[in-house]
Structure formats: structure tokens, C-alpha cells
Amino acid sequence: MKILAAQYLKGVVNPENRGNEDIPEICFLGRSNVGKSSMINRLVMQKIAKTSSTPGATRVINLYKILYEYKGGRQSIIFSDFPGFGYAKVPREMYKNWEHMIETYVMDNMYIRKLVWVYDVRRDLDDLDRSFIDWLDSHEMDFTLVLTKVDKESKSFVMRKKKLFNEYFSRERIVTFSAKDGDGRKELLSHLISA
Ligand SMILES: Nc1nc2c(ncn2[C@@H]2O[C@H](COP(=O)(O)OP(=O)(O)OP(=O)(O)O)[C@@H](O)[C@H]2O)c(=O)[nH]1
Ligand SMILES: [Mg+2]
Secondary structure (H helix, E strand, O other): OEEEEEEEEEEEOOHHHHOOOOOOEEEEEEEOOOOHHHHHHHHHOOOOOOOOOOOOOOOOEEEEEEEEEEOOEEEEEEEEEOOOEOOOOOOHHHHHHHHHHHHHHHHOOOOEEEEEEEEEOOOOOOHHHHHHHHHHHHOOOOEEEEEEOHHHOOHHHHHHHHHHHHHHOOOOEEEEOOOOOOOOHHHHHHHHHHO
């Protein structure tokens, strides 16, 4: 598995703007500032997605087209970088707007192959996360949970957290990751691309 090229396609708010590119898509979703854009950059080893230490940097769904080599052939995939939810003391209304945007985008998009739920390993599930889980459940959507920023914690903390989440999400795949040092990159890439 080798990334050959990665390029920004466009920013969209609904699936009609996506165009008919007949390419499978992987969506990166999660709380604001959790490291979704940084994850995409690390995966493709290129700074294509805009990152920021100010939460709420990503306002639209940004699409990136990735060309890669797999089993001797060349293939393409789209990584979509979603605006984060739940930054600062955002009123619940904002979550509703966000939910509406992802709902329309995700529901009407037949190219989506996988949802990646990006989660800060240091956090514990709160009400907003539970609303998100309910939303995923109600639409019977499978996801891969990526516990990120693992460089900020000890190995034993990360292992404990992974075990805990494994008990909670027994059906879902859980991967640990660090955009800073590349931990988990190979595992995540091959999981996303081979599926
Ligand atoms: N140490 C460390 N910092 C990280 C990691 N991933 C992201 N960051 C930092 O976290 C901040 C937010 O990263 P982004 O990638 O912009 O987060 P985002 O989820 O795209 O944020 P929004 O678009 O605002 O929702 C930046 O300051 C990153 O440098 C990581 O794995 N380790
Ligand atoms: Mg972002």
C-alpha cells in the first residue's frame, strides 16, 4: 500500500455538490479540534488539509482525492474531512445544524465506504458523544473508531482506554493513532483501503 498522490478537490455542504466521481469515499468525523485534518495529512504524508489550534477551523466538508498503489494496481479514494462538532460552549442548536449537514451528506451519498470516528484518547464519553453514537446507531452505520493524540499519554493509559472502548463498542474496529509521530498510520491505512 503506497500513497502516490493527494490533492484537494473541493469543499461541499451537500452530496449534490460532490459530483459524480465514481470513487469510494471515507469520511472523517468527530469533535472539533480532535485532529481530523491532521490525521488526513499524516495518512497521506502531505499537508493538504488545513489544521488549526483554534477549534472550528473546518466549516465545510473538504474532499481530497487520493491516488494509491494496491496489489500492483492504481486506485483512487476520496477522504472527506468534516467540520468538527461540539466546540466551546456551543448551544445544542449548533449540534443540530451539524447533524443535519452530515445527515444529508452521509445518507444521500452512495459512495461512502466507511466512517472514521476520530476521538481524542484523553477524553471520556459525554452527552454530545452519546448523541453522536445514538445517531450512528439509529442509522445502523458502522464506523471505525480511531483514538488519536496517543503521543500525549503513556502507553499503559492508551492500552487501558482501548480496552475500555473495546468493551463498549464490541462490534467496531478500534485503532490507536498519533498524527504527531505517525503511530498507527500503517494499520489505519491498510484497514481503510483494503476494506
Ligand atoms: N500532539 C498531537 N497533536 C495533535 C494530533 N492531532 C492533532 N493535533 C493538534 O490538534 C490541533 C487540532 O488539529 P486539527 O487537525 O486541526 O483538528 P480538527 O479535528 O481537524 O479540528 P476542526 O477542523 O476545528 O474540527 C492542532 O493544533 C494539531 O496540531 C496528534 O496526534 N498529536
Ligand atoms: Mg479540521
